[in-house]
Amino acid sequence: MNEKKKLRVATASLAGCFGCHMSFLDIDERLFPLLDIIEFDRSPLTDIKHCGPCDIGLIEGGVCNAENVHVLHEFRKNCKILIAIGACAINGGLPAQRNHLDLGSCLTEVYLTEPGLIHGHIPNDPELPLPLDKVHPLHEVVKIDYFIPGCPPSGDAIWKFLTDLISGRTPELGHGLLKYD
Amino acid sequence: MLPDANLIYGDSPKCELDACLQHIFATYGNNKTNLLQILNEVQACAGHISTDAAAYIAARLDIPLARVKSVASFYSFLHLQPQGEYRVLFSDNITDRMLGSQDLMQRMCQQLWLQPGKVSEDGLLSINTTSCTGMCDQGPALLVNGKVITRLTLQRVQEIGQLIRNRTPLAAWPAEFFHVDDNVYRAGLVLGNTLTYGEVLRNSLQPGGVPIIDSIKQSGLRGRGGAGYPTGLKWEACRNAPGAEHYVVCNADEGEPGTFKDRVLLTRQADLVFEGMTLCALAVGARQGFLYLRGEYQYLFESLRAVLQCRRNANLLGRDILGQIGFDFDIEIHLGAGAYICGEESALIESLEGKRGVPRNRPPFPVTEGYLQQPTAVDNVETFCQAALALQMGAEKYRAIGTAKSSGSKLISVSGDCPRPGIYEYPFGVSVGEVLRDCGAVNTRAVQISGPSGVCIGESEFGRKLGFEDLPTAGAFMVFDDSRDMFEVARNFVHFFAHESCGFCTPCRVGTSMLKQTMDKIAAGHGTRYDLNEIEHLDQVLQSSSHCGLGRTACNPVLHTLKHFRPAYENKLKSLDFEPAFDLDGALARARQMTGRDDAGAHLKGDE
Numbered sequence A: 001m002n003e004k005k006k007l008r009v010a011t012a013s014l015a016g017c018f019g020c021h022m023s024f025l026d027i028d029e030r031l032f033p034l035l036d037i038i039e040f041d042r043s044p045l046t047d048i049k050h051c052g053p054c055d056i057g058l059i060e061g062g063v064c065n066a067e068n069v070h071v072l073h074e075f076r077k078n079c080k081i082l083i084a085i086g087a088c089a090i091n092g093g094l095p096a097q098r099n100h101l102d103l104g105s106c107l108t109e110v111y112l113t114e115p116g117l118i119h120g121h122i123p124n125d126p127e128l129p130l131p132l133d134k135v136h137p138l139h140e141v142v143k144i145d146y147f148i149p150g151c152p153p154s155g156d157a158i159w160k161f162l163t164d165l166i167s168g169r170t171p172e173l174g175h176g177l178l179k180y181d
Numbered sequence B: 001m002l003p004d005a006n007l008i009y010g011d012s013p014k015c016e017l018d019a020c021l022q023h024i025f026a027t028y029g030n031n032k033t034n035l036l037q038i039l040n041e042v043q044a045c046a047g048h049i050s051t052d053a054a055a056y057i058a059a060r061l062d063i064p065l066a067r068v069k070s071v072a073s074f075y076s077f078l079h080l081q082p083q084g085e086y087r088v089l090f091s092d093n094i095t096d097r098m099l100g101s102q103d104l105m106q107r108m109c110q111q112l113w114l115q116p117g118k119v120s121e122d123g124l125l126s127i128n129t130t131s132c133t134g135m136c137d138q139g140p141a142l143l144v145n146g147k148v149i150t151r152l153t154l155q156r157v158q159e160i161g162q163l164i165r166n167r168t169p170l171a172a173w174p175a176e177f178f179h180v181d182d183n184v185y186r187a188g189l190v191l192g193n194t195l196t197y198g199e200v201l202r203n204s205l206q207p208g209g210v211p212i213i214d215s216i217k218q219s220g221l222r223g224r225g226g227a228g229y230p231t232g233l234k235w236e237a238c239r240n241a242p243g244a245e246h247y248v249v250c251n252a253d254e255g256e257p258g259t260f261k262d263r264v265l266l267t268r269q270a271d272l273v274f275e276g277m278t279l280c281a282l283a284v285g286a287r288q289g290f291l292y293l294r295g296e297y298q299y300l301f302e303s304l305r306a307v308l309q310c311r312r313n314a315n316l317l318g319r320d321i322l323g324q325i326g327f328d329f330d331i332e333i334h335l336g337a338g339a340y341i342c343g344e345e346s347a348l349i350e351s352l353e354g355k356r357g358v359p360r361n362r363p364p365f366p367v368t369e370g371y372l373q374q375p376t377a378v379d380n381v382e383t384f385c386q387a388a389l390a391l392q393m394g395a396e397k398y399r400a401i402g403t404a405k406s407s408g409s410k411l412i413s414v415s416g417d418c419p420r421p422g423i424y425e426y427p428f429g430v431s432v433g434e435v436l437r438d439c440g441a442v443n444t445r446a447v448q449i450s451g452p453s454g455v456c457i458g459e460s461e462f463g464r465k466l467g468f469e470d471l472p473t474a475g476a477f478m479v480f481d482d483s484r485d486m487f488e489v490a491r492n493f494v495h496f497f498a499h500e501s502c503g504f505c506t507p508c509r510v511g512t513s514m515l516k517q518t519m520d521k522i523a524a525g526h527g528t529r530y531d532l533n534e535i536e537h538l539d540q541v542l543q544s545s546s547h548c549g550l551g552r553t554a555c556n557p558v559l560h561t562l563k564h565f566r567p568a569y570e571n572k573l574k575s576l577d578f579e580p581a582f583d584l585d586g587a588l589a590r591a592r593q594m595t596g597r598d599d600a601g602a603h604l605k606g607d608e
Helices: A019-025 A028-037 A066-078 A087-091 A094-100 A103-113 A155-166 B005-009 B015-028 B032-046 B051-061 B065-074 B094-098 B101-111 B154-165 B199-205 B212-219 B231-240 B261-268 B270-284 B295-313 B345-352 B381-393 B395-399 B432-439 B486-500 B506-523 B529-545 B549-553 B556-564 B566-570 B586-595
Strands: A007-013 A038-040 A054-060 A063-065 A079-085 A131-136 A146-148 B086-091 B125-130 B142-144 B147-149 B184-186 B247-252 B288-293 B330-335 B376-380 B409-416 B422-427 B444-449 B455-458 B476-481
Touching: A007 A019, A007 A066, A019 A054, A019 A155, A028 A038, A028 A155, A054 A066, A054 A087, A063 A066, A066 A079, A066 A131, A079 A087, A079 A155, A087 A094, A094 A131, A103 A131, A103 B586, A131 B586, A146 A155, B015 B032, B015 B051, B032 B051, B032 B065, B032 B330, B051 B065, B086 B101, B086 B154, B094 B101, B094 B409, B094 B486, B101 B125, B101 B154, B147 B295, B184 B432, B199 B270, B199 B381, B212 B231, B212 B270, B212 B381, B212 B395, B231 B270, B231 B376, B231 B381, B247 B270, B247 B345, B247 B381, B261 B270, B261 B295, B261 B381, B261 B409, B270 B288, B270 B295, B270 B330, B270 B376, B270 B381, B288 B295, B288 B345, B295 B330, B345 B376, B376 B381, B381 B395, B381 B409, B409 B432, B422 B432, B432 B444, B432 B476, B444 B486, B444 B556, B455 B486, B455 B556, B486 B506, B486 B549, B486 B556, B486 B566, B506 B529, B506 B549, B529 B549, B529 B556, B556 B566
Parallel strands: A007 A038, A007 A054, A054 A079, A079 A146, B086 B125, B184 B422, B247 B288, B247 B376, B288 B330, B409 B476
Antiparallel strands: A063 A131, B086 B142, B142 B147, B409 B422, B444 B455, B444 B476
16 A cells, blocks of 8 residues: 555657667666666557656657657657657767758669669658658757767666666766766 | 978969968068968968968978968968958948848848858859957948948948959048048047157156056056956066066957947057057066957058057167167067957967967966966056056056046947947946936947946946946947847847857857857747756856856856846747747658658647
């Protein structure tokens, strides 16, 4: 009866490589004590497709297409605290390297003029999300409350950040944990 | 191996530059502290600094080519690429904008079929903007090949366009274009002085007088560049600092937007400025002085040189000044090249040494390690004038003028919404309201004191007084009436800081750009309350971690206008929730076009 209500945590990878999620799993056996105080909502770990009201949302990867925008909006609407995790979420990262190219000429080159293509055409199935003209970091699309830099941030950094947050301390990544590469 | 200039350029079209380079090096020698001066001359002669010219300079000065290019790329008046025969730069201070500069620039671009910032295809001209040119009382102003043209009207701009199209040499343009008025509306201690040149110096050399530094200390004189450091203490520290040489530097890099009093002092009171510098040299034991003149005031260069020559002829400069054996002192004029940051004294010294104008770590301060690491007294133009007058009058009489902690008078540069913009000299302690009355301003909404890095005050504070006790000022006094949008004023200043950040430290380089983007986002109607919070957060970062004062003050215009004119921001906000700075649905337009899709999934509506 007196058991404290567990914090609900949702995670997602947008235009990312799942490297940050892998790094999250690097907290290893600390997952067990963590699961005593949190439970996962939408996440690749649970395969829940949509998130309900949550305390914390963790998102890796930038925003590169319409579906990313929908997911990000869903997280922002449901998560009290939304965290951008990793270089791509914070700066756009590797996917944003296409930002200095025109999207049209990218699509043309990949689907129409690439040597060896036969009957190429630009995919137009309504099931596919349309790419945005530029890849954006999360904070350019919604309000982000915290940022965990790193490519990826280490399991220790994620652990420190989450335990700080859960215990009510302002999260602080000190020397050794705050890295940009 | 020194490449021969003639060999580098071959024979024909470049030989003009050859002759020019030979002449330049004959003047400046192979002294690398003259690098900026050499680059200025090459720029003036050739319109840009070609790689060949840069390589030749590097070889002559025995420095790497990369250093020549890095210095050239730092200053906005120097170009490594051709910029056209005529380089037109519209002054972009808020006061120029209020007088219609943006529209005039657009009209000129239309007339000459040109986009701002681009060089015309025939290589004839380029049109762009530059930071405040110090002509706020007679704007809008522009620079063409470094020469200032004031009082622009549509007619004048069209005449300029015609002259450029006809390739008329600048020397043949109507002289009235280049006329600069002093617009002195109220003279006082400095502007009304009747000293003959050399008088103070002669008196100071009389035996039995009060020593210069003691007298300056007793007079309570404080620096007029804005910070207000006691001049006597500075000179004393410089004199006492050990060093093989001591130097005197006059800071005439008057770059703070809205400030133009040094321009008038250098026009009307050049002798007094040099007299003050010579007195300082006598006090600190300097043999060499520099006047660092901002590039925008290049038109004053020749007349200032003539004044220096007169003083040499009168034995007020040179060897054994006024017969005092061993009192040797001379002054050289160095020209800046369009970098606001060089008004900061340690950046100015770097620039004097022929380097990029990046502020040094302080301490050590210039009084102990300044020019060439030697003790250097750097003072504002007006400070040297005030020092000479304080010595002439005597400390007691000087101290009686002004207020307890701010003795003497102050030149105020009034611009903006008033019928009589110009120079007003008051004893310290004058109220903002009095200045507004004297310049005839009505319906005043706000006054920006001491430029963008100073303070913005609203009507309720017009009783405040100019002086170190209350409102310290370097002289700028920009008036805004109730027709002005104070948000746009702040946005102009924020753009100024982002442009002028020297790029050395990340908080300032990135922070000023982020501030600019946030203000532009609000201006474009995408702003939210989060953006206002973000501005306050940025301010903390800039205040606490910038390398120099530029970053620390860059948020001031926004914070002050937010304090006094918050509705000017709030009425531009789109909503109180976060909004992106761009149109999400618009970002899909290119993909829709490429795929031919227009279904519901091919659109993003609001923040559903």
